[in-house]
Amino acid sequence: DILLTQSPNSLSASIGDRVTITCRASQTISVYLNWYQQKPGKSPKLLIFAASTLQSGVPSRFSGSGSETDFALTITGLQPEDFASYYCQQSFTSRATFGQGTKLEIK
């Protein structure tokens, strides 16, 4: 199975900050990398698919980049509603895998 390693595991930031979460794959996955946001007690929500395509309805302050093994999710201008956990997921193989998650907390 493809291992996805997110960095950092947790992150403290302030409203208005720009933050970046990275996801590294154990083997090349082209651009088959997706990002989700999850708030406590809620289902995950798709933010970015195919590494850099913004899901419909997701604010443009979210952006994704990368290919092959190294990917990033960037939030430019943090809003109060962005404090949540974030997960990457690969869809290169038939057996999907997720990163361990990054918890974004307010400073």
Next chain:
Amino acid sequence: QVTLKESGPALVKPTETLTLTCVFTGFSLSTTGMRVSWIRQPPGKGLEWLARIDWNDDKFYGTSLKTRLTISKDTSRNQVVLTMTNMDPVDTATYYCARTPLAARGSFDIWGQGTAVTVSA
């Protein structure tokens, strides 16, 4: 409007078999490229993909659990069923079903609300 909703027992005993049902609306699992997956999340932990069934009845299972899982679909009733045998307390989790249409490049674009399952004697 696309929705998915999971249902199943809230409590199961160790060694029992868990059966979960995902009922969906707003799309058809007979549409070319459509997929439905099951994903779980233990309390306070991360997401684990479990299984997937495709529009053409192809099935895929997570490596660590594949001997215990069976996924099936009833296209006419818009349902996907997951069974997990030999349940253990470590299987305590919220179980989600999620949709993957062809255009989503393998991502899960819509999720159900999840159903919490506790494994305890």
